[in-house]
Amino acid sequence: MTDHDSRAGGFxxxxxxxxxxxxxxxxxxVPAIYQTSTYKQDGVGGxxxxxxxxxxxxxxxxxxxxxxxxxxGGARGFxxxxxxxxxxTVIRSLLQPGDHLVIxxxxxxxxxxxxxxxxxxxxxEHTPVAIADPEAVRAAIRPGRTRMVWVETPTNPLLGIADxxxxxxxxxxxxxxxxxxxxFASPYLQQPIAHGADLVTHSTTKYCxxxxxxxxxxxxxxxxxxxxxxxxxxxxxxxxxxSMGAVAGPFDSWLVLRGLKTLAVRMERHCDNAEKVxxxxxxxxxxxxxxxxxxxxHPGHEVAARxxxxxxxxxxxxxxxxxxxxxxxxxxxxxxxxxxxxxxxxSLIEHPARMTHASVRGTELEVPADxxxxxxxxxxxxxxxxxxxRALSTASA
Ligand code: PLP
Numbered sequence: 466m467t468d469h470d471s472r473a474g475g476f477x478x479x480x481x482x483x484x485x486x487x488x489x490x491x492x493x494x495v496p497a498i499y500q501t502s503t504y505k506q507d508g509v510g511g512x513x514x515x516x517x518x519x520x521x522x523x524x525x526x527x528x529x530x531x532x533x534x535x536x537x538g539g540a541r542g543f544x545x546x547x548x549x550x551x552x553x554t555v556i557r558s559l560l561q562p563g564d565h566l567v568i569x570x571x572x573x574x575x576x577x578x579x580x581x582x583x584x585x586x587x588x589x590e591h592t593p594v595a596i597a598d599p600e601a602v603r604a605a606i607r608p609g610r611t612r613m614v615w616v617e618t619p620t621n622p623l624l625g626i627a628d629x630x631x632x633x634x635x636x637x638x639x640x641x642x643x644x645x646x647x648x649f650a651s652p653y654l655q656q657p658i659a660h661g662a663d664l665v666t667h668s669t670t671k672y673c674x675x676x677x678x679x680x681x682x683x684x685x686x687x688x689x690x691x692x693x694x695x696x697x698x699x700x701x702x703x704x705x706x707x708s709m710g711a712v713a714g715p716f717d718s719w720l721v722l723r724g725l726k727t728l729a730v731r732m733e734r735h736c737d738n739a740e741k742v743x744x745x746x747x748x749x750x751x752x753x754x755x756x757x758x759x760x761x762x763h764p765g766h767e768v769a770a771r772x773x774x775x776x777x778x779x780x781x782x783x784x785x786x787x788x789x790x791x792x793x794x795x796x797x798x799x800x801x802x803x804x805x806x807x808x809x810x811x812s813l814i815e816h817p818a819r820m821t822h823a824s825v826r827g828t829e830l831e832v833p834a835d836x837x838x839x840x841x842x843x844x845x846x847x848x849x850x851x852x853x854x855r856a857l858s859t860a861s862a
Contacts, residue, residue, distance in 0.1 A: 472535045476653060477729045484531025485722070496528040498719045521707050525715040529722045530683075533673075536652040536725065537665050539685035541699040543706050544718055548648065548668025549575050550711035551682030553583065555644060555664060556613075558705035559692055562588025565610040567641075569596035569627070571620045571832075574824050576646065580615075593829065596620075597765060599631040606639045616662075617646040618655075619769070622781045622817040622838040624756045626765025629772055633661025642690065642698070648672070651808070653732040655773045658687040663698070669713075671808030672778075675724040675731055679717050731810065734843040735778030738812075741846040742839065742853065746782050751857050753785035753835075778841045779807060781817075788834035790860045792816050795837060797856035800848050812842035812849055 472483055487494050501523070504516040516522055526544050533542035545551035556579070560566060568580055570593040580591045592605040596616055605611075614636040618627040629645060636643040644664040645657035651672035657665050667673055669681035690698040706712060713721070743757045758769035759776030769776060784790045794814075795803050801814040805821050815821060818834045825831055841849065 476536065479535045480532065480725045480728055483535035484528040496525055496719065496722060498715050499524045500715050519715070520710050520712055523712075523715050523718070525722075526713055526718040529713065529718040529725075532722060532725055533652075533667075533683045534685050536656075536728075537647070537685040538656050538658045538687075539665065540688040540690075540697075541686050541703070543684045543686075543702055544669070544713035544721070545682035545684070545706070546711045546713055546717070547680050548666065548670060548682035549579055551666050551684045552576060552579055552646070554702060554705050554709055554711065555666060555684055556580070556584050556589065557587070557709070558701050559642060559664075559698060560584070560589050560612050563610070564589050564612040565607045566591045566613045566615060567602055567605045567611060568593050568615045569617050569620060569625075570594055571596075571623060571625060571830060572615065572617055573621050573646065573648075574822055574830070576615070576617075577830060578824065596627040596632070597625050599628060599635050602632060603635045603639075606635070606641070608639065611639055611641045613642045613644055615644050615646070616657075617649070618772075619649045619758055619765075619777060619779065621649060621779075622756075622822065622832055622836060624649075624758055624763070624779060624781060626758050626763070626769045628768045629655075629657050629660035629662055633663075636663075637661070642692070648808070649779055650773055650777055651728060651732055653728050654736075654775055654777055657772075658685070660772055663687050663690045669721045669724075670806065672728065672732065672735075673724055673808075674721050675728065675809060676720075677806060677809035677811065679720040679724075681713050681717050681721050683721075731843055732775070732778070735841055736775040738843065738846045738849060739776070739778045739780050739839075739841040742841050742849055743780055745850045745853065746780070749854070749857060751784050751786060751790070751861050752782050754783040756781045779839070780841060781836055781838045783833055783835045784837065784857070784860070785835065786861060788818065791835045791837050792819065793860035794856045797859040798852050799855075800844060800852040801839070801856075807838075807840035809840070810843045812844060813840040814838070 530542040642663040667683040686699040695701040
């Protein structure tokens with residue numbers, strides 16, 4: 466792709482080439498892992514390509530940041546040590562004490578903890594709302610104080626869907642930014658900036674990395690997003706990324722870059738397998754509800770069909786027999802691994818009420834006790850279905 470605009474082309478072409486020109490000296494086609502903290506200067510201040518110190522910039526991280534921006538259709542990307550480190554940088558760089566933030570009432574628990582236990586004591590107030598309802602979001606706006614609307618879609622673990630375009634309008638009318646956590650969909654299935662979002666965040670730990678071998682985060686900023694005091698929100702984020710320092714290391718950046726190259730093919734298979742698992746669950750007598758935006762009776766189906774390429778690899782379902790039956794099912798699988806996290810090639814099963822969402826028990830974010838969450842991997846679908854079938858029978862025996 467030498468002499469070629471590495472941002473041109475379809476999704477997979479960009480995933481494989483954006484930010485990743487073959488090395489001019491050796492021709493190496495894979496970006497090097499620049500495991501270095503500092504760079505030789507050609508005379509004081511004589512930086513080579515701007516590299517001075519690896520908290521500020523590192524070539525492997527630059528390659529990842531350019532690739533992420535190209536995949537999300539944004540102006541600039543930033544890579545962080547974790548998804549939450551990226552979210553923290555967004556909140557503390559683009560908001561100030563006294564500002565107000567609207568968040569989903571079923572936000573990821575870690576995001577809620579960050580907003581409630583870190584941002585609030587710092588002076589940023591928040592209001593949780595049912596983010597699927599743009600009118601509820603409009604009603605939660607505090608004129609002149611709400612500076613950001615935070616969206617997750619699909620949500621964790623109930624796979625709720627929010628209308629990005631409608632929420633962008635509500636946020637922009639109020640002079641607020643729209644930030645979308647795109648972790649569950651991945652940039653392959655959904656590109657929020659094309660629907661009006663100002664910022665996109667990812668836990669690259671999940672689908673972007675895709676192999677459960679790295680913890681990382683990303684923020685991508687849309688073109689021409691202005692914030693008070695800065696012509697461009699990206700400059701402000703860059704300043705805070707360097708000042709706060711929660712950057713992605715070179716090897717972690719390289720792992721995410723490698724994961725992104727296969728994102729499209731992995732996501733297609735995640736979706737194929739999820740559809741087969743959903744079909745099986747719908748026909749199983751022990752299952753009382755299946756939550757998947759691809760189902761035509763899902764309340765967000767039409768919006769999801771408009772803004773997502775396909776409906777993803779995350780599925781949750783309820784077993785009418787109650788919490789103990791759900792817990793037993795999670796412990797009885799052999800191909801599905803009982804564990805937290807999601808988005809890797811291997812299928813994972815978990816009980817949100819006692820695991821990922823235990824911290825929100827007794828609050829308005831509480832999830833049903835008989836709910837099971839699946840991160841459908843890319844193994845053979847028949848093996849996944851057979852294993853679930855066995856586990857559901859064991860639990861009801
Ligand atoms: N956003 C969502 C939707 C998540 O599921 C997670 C982690 O599970 C995060 C953000 C936080 O990412 P990380 O664990 O990489 O900090």
